[in-house]
Amino acid sequence: MSMDDRVCDAYREAGALARKVLRRGAGLVKEGVSLLEMVETTERMVVEEGAQLAFPLNVSFNEAAAHDTAMPGDERTFARGDLIKVDLGVHVDGYIADTAMTVDLGNHGPLVEASRAALDAAIAAVRPGIAAGDLGTIIQSKIEGHGYKPVANLTGHGLERYDLHAKPMIPNIAMNGGAILVEGMVFAIEPFATTGSGRVVEAPRVEIYKQVAARPARLPSAKRILEIARPRRGLPFSRRWVPGDKVDLGLSTLVRTGVIHPFPVLHDIQGSFVSQAEHTLIVTADGCEVTTR
Incomplete structure (x- = not known):
């Protein structure tokens, strides 16, 4: 798989901007701060930096792992004890960088470290010829070594132009085989560590959709x-981004007719905590280049 300089530069530019904005956005997560204000400020940073959002900023609380973002008029605030996942996607001309970190407003340091250590170990092993299952x-070994469970039914994923969930799939648990990595592949690795069951389920609430x-x-x-x-062009959008009234009626109609696909909030068991760490990388001849680090 080859990648011309223009494409590689776009991935790098998206990665550099994602890294910068994620750090600034995560820095807004403090006790008493409005979720809606934090999300809108962070999303605005991406546009002000000259790029576009690959998906609505995901901000997931405690047992929630993914697909949460601010609702229209959201009154939630960050509170002492919360464990907040901030997951940002940026694209430059459709070439995507996807990166995430966990902000600890409580005493969850070992859990945060579990997902971070798993990500670092997986990145260190990336090279042409290794299988995704390896x-x-x-990832599983690192997370379990810290005393937690990996989230088995969430995975890393390939990133192609305007395609947020392309091949290869990068599992967070041990498995035989999987895609063999080759030079030029672009994908995100995103370990999730949990104090809960190790599996996420769909909540009734949906804030994120994409046209299919x-x-x-x-x-x-x-x-x-x-x-x-x-x-x-198939990248996800937020209910919050749609102006006017009767938006929920329009969304339900488009889901029912198969025009758009919903992404319900995904969560582990109530009372548990989930941490996340994520980087985007390009496989090189002798390893990888991490675009978001």
Whole structure:
């Protein structure tokens, strides 16, 4: 797999911006701060830096692992004891950087370190010829060595132009085989460590969607949604981004007709805590280049 200089430079630019904005955005996570204010400020930083969001900023509390973001008019605030995952995606001309970190407002240091150590160990093993399943073995071993469980049904994923979940899949648990890494592959590794069951389930609440089919819409609210979704070329968008009224009616209609796909909030058992760490990397001839570090 080859990658020309223009494409490589776009991935690098997206990675550098994602790294910068993630650190600044995560720095806003403090006791008493509004979630909505933090999310909108961080998303605005991406645009001000000259890039675009690859997906709505994910900010997931405590047992939630992924797919949460601020609701319209969200009144949630960060509180003492919270464990907050901040997951940012940036794209430059469709070339994506995906990176995440966990902000500890409590006493969860060992859990935060478990996902971070697993990510570092997996990155160190990346090279052409290694199987994705071997990376899962490394991730699981590191997390369990810290006394926690990996989240088995969440994975890392390939990143192609305007495609956030391409091949290869990078498991967070040991498995035989999987994709063999080759030079030029671009993907995100994202270990999740949990004090809970080790599996996430879908919550009823949905804030994030993506367009998966092109069909006409009659409802004014559905038309407004598609005006937001179409230019994103399949990248996810937030309910919060859609102006006007009756947005939920438009969303439910488009989901029912198969035009958009919902991403429910994913969470482990109530009362548990989940940590996350994530970087994007490009496989090189003798290892990898981490674009977001």
